[in-house]
Amino acid sequence: MNSRELTAPATAGVRESGAAPARTLRDWLAHLDRTGRLATIERTVDLKHELAAIAKRLDGRQAACFMRPGSHSIAVVSGFMSRRAWIAEAMGVSEDALLRRFSDAAAHPLPWREVDADEAACQQIVHTAGIDLYALLPIPTHSEHDNGPYITAGLVIARNPRTGIQNVSINRIQVHGPDRMGILMLPRHLHEFYSAAEANGEPLDVAIAIGVDPLTLLASQAITPIDHDELEIAGALHGEPLPVVKCKTNEVRVPANAEIVIEGRILPGAREMEGPFGEFPKYYSAREAREVIEVRALTHRRHPIYHTIVPAEMEHLLLGAIPREATLLGHLQRSHPNVKDVELSVGGVCRYHLWVQLDKKREGEAKNVILCAFGAHYDIKQVVVVDTDVDVHDPAEVEWAIATRFQADRDLVVIEGAQGSVLDPSTTVGLPDDAPPHMQGISAKMGLDATRPLVYSGHVFTRVRIPGFETADLAALVAPDNAAFGTYMSRANG
Structure with missing residues (x-):
């Protein structure tokens, strides 16, 4: 680990509100590095448990960048969204404006902008034959009783079979084999898309984008009605349409600046055992039969960066919390x-x-x-x-x-x-x-x-306050050393 690991404050380098939002994962990581919030681990780290253990030790203080994860040459990052203030900073707003800005983006999405493959960094390298996820990607095993390696920060993107409109979500995905994965789908939009395809005996085409910018990652967790593409919310957070590109093997559009994209399809009628897995409540979910993804292609940038989220830690929790808070606040305020x-x-x-x-x-x-x-x-x-x-x-x-x-x-x-x-x-x-x-x-x-009565006698519910507490300027008042105290004590003891 670098020498800054234990000394850099978590709030170092916070930008002023109104700064431009983070555009790409690489830009954001470079910013964290410049401001002492990126810990680089240069020695070889075991993908089974050790990588997650180190990332957890740094959780909320610094993002972790692993240069030698297992036998892979692809770097792994984790924890770059592990403080509420950092997320506001990536958005370019003050922390107290965070929910308001997210709500505004969700209410005013921007349609994405499609680019050609030669403009899409995520398709600089293309694998379509002999795919072996174990060999190609540094996928960690996180918790003690997890049933193998899991993709935890992949944006699962699929099109509604009826309307063609996309949905974006983060689902836990267990790697079962070189080109086969199990996925947990809760009864939400992705599951509805799959059920419609399966009812017709058809697979559901999907893409899994790994290593996206902070705002696209956050937008993926927006709580919206069906047929609202979260990539359009990402565009609104950026202040301009998000560039996307069509996948090589299906019609799904993915963020063009993603680091890695896995293309595949969720097979109809196929179920395989998945789990246990350490989930966000900090307990393990059960081992159960889950739907199966067959991998058909893998594309990535040159020298890509793989993002993993350590389950139940701050990056995981906050990514779910902030979009939910924005939705809940709006819902409550309407009534x-x-x-x-x-x-x-x-x-x-x-x-x-x-x-x-x-x-x-x-x-x-x-x-x-x-x-x-x-x-x-x-x-x-x-x-x-x-x-x-x-x-x-x-x-x-x-x-x-x-x-x-x-x-x-x-x-x-x-x-x-x-x-x-x-x-x-x-x-x-x-x-x-x-x-x-x-x-x-x-x-x-x-x-x-836990509210106080509107009417009460005397000061029974008056909160104790000391006048001047908020405005006392300690920087101007507190001496840089204790010389005056030392002189005073010398006189007192003389």
Whole structure:
């Protein structure tokens, strides 16, 4: 590792709001390197566990770049989106404008711009025969009980068989063989596309883009209705249409500046065992029969960079959190304009626990906000509503509000038997191992109204503050050394 690993501050080199957003992965990595936020590991690192272990040690402090992953000459990067401030920086906005900017891009997508193959860096090198993913790509095995190497940062792009409009998602993909992979598809748009193709006995063409720029990566996680291409949201985040290119073996369009693209098709009627795999709740998902991808081509840049996301760490969690937060904030504000901010907490794996900041105007309003949040996304398991004097991005502040403004007998909302996340292991308690899909993920929901009363006597709910605390200029007040104190003590002891 380089010498900057343990000394560079995580916020070093943060750009001012209004700076141009990151255009390519290489540009962003170069920026992180210039600002002391890229740790280069030059010695050979084992692809099984060791690479992920080092990336996890650096998580949230520096991105990791592995120059010798296993026996491969292709570099591997991880963790370049592992802080909320970095994501805002890549977007070219201040951190407090992050959700607003993402929401605006999702609401005003820009159609992509197709380029010819000779302009597409991702097709500089083309493999269509004798493909061996193990030999061609440095695909890590991450967690202790993972059932082999997994692609974790691949954008899976497919076209709706009925309309031709694309969908982009990140799915976990286990490499089963040289040209064969298993994929987990939750009941969302990609699964709907596949079901439509399979019903006609046809495969679903897909492409898996690895090593895209930060904003395209983030856009892939947008929560949109079906037939809204997330690559158009990526264009809006960039402020110009995203350049794309048609795949070599199918009609799917992929980001032209991607580092690596795997082209294939999800086979109809084929299922193979996939898992276990360490997922975002920080537990393993079960080994089950999953759909199968047959690889037909692999294209890449000259000297490509392979991106892997360490599951359940900050890059993984934040990529899911920010698009969800933007969607949830917009959803809540449509019914409750007094909602000011939200956060999906890290302790709630950026999926299950939502903190909401509310400028409360009427008693009972917080409970309505809680119910609205539960209806916004089935993953949400716990909602805490706080006042505007509480920072929802500070866990200690939220806990303080619960400790001093919440009473369970009057402020608790519990809903039994609701739909929850199938990846939440607590929902499986009491279920047989072969429980049918429609019985999986049944969850109780809990809401906490941690707002103070609108009317109270005296200063019983007045927050303690010290005038001048926020404006005290420590840089001007604190002496660069303790010479005056030393002189004072010498006189006192003389």
